[in-house]
Amino acid sequence: MIRKIDLTDHHQVLDLLFLQQLSYRVEAELIGFKEIPPLWDSPKTLRESGECFFGYYDEDNKLTGAVSVKQGPKEMTLCRMMVHPDAFRQGIATQLLQYAESLAVPGLMIRVSTGTNNEPAVRLYTKFGYEPGQVMEVAPGITLTVYHKTAPSPLTR
Template identity: 35%
Template sequence: MIVLLPNHKYDTAKSILALQQQSYSTEAMLIDNFEIPALNETVESIRSSKETFVGYFVEGELRAFIAYEYQEKKLQLTRLVVHPDFFRRGFASYLLKYLLNQHLDTLIYAYTSEKNQPAIDLYHSFGFVISRTFSLSDGHPMVVLERHSSYA
């Protein structure tokens, strides 16, 4: 079941943070970079975030979520998180499809590590293309992926 997550509520933010830490810890190992900012967040930073969070629940438990910021026909995907026990079971695809259907005439973009091939492959499967590459201050390679509304 997909639902909007009220991240300003303490218990919800706590659940978001716990899931995020599990997922991003696994990603950090995959990309060999443990400086992912989301790993250092707190319940309070989740509560005060201006992002919109949408969660996927299985048997009453939050197992995945997507978060984004929307502004003037542009939507930045800021987080796409799946519990490691549920990787490669379609949860990320289901959330991404849900979001894309809600924002049909919107430029949607996301940042990810150039080393995160599973994420890049997922975005490519939904019509995203790499629009640019850059490096973080620590030299870690990143990509920006975009999907325009004209994609069919």
């Protein structure tokens, strides 16, 4: 159900962009900030992001969730997490998070940031052992919190 999204395939990129728009509009409402960068993406900016995208496909092969990661030498960053609003609270984000974590080298730091007031995302990340760290103000009264954890070894996953 989870597979890599081919950013060279125009249809897959458009499906991803549509999903991203729906998902991040909900986050924008939750945190009270309409200027979330993913809302400004285009097929070109997704292709040029340097991120590796993985999609969750339902039984009808419809893209209902996605996660993107960027692997560096010292850490892996979870750049985006999105679920179609019609599929909220079905465990899709959990499956995507677990999948993304399985890609990290054991012992490597994993980082993710989310709107401090995005309670569903905060609950998900803390449930999986992410610790809050730096809080950054991105606009007056709007903050992002960076969460981090060490990638577990395959024996503890």
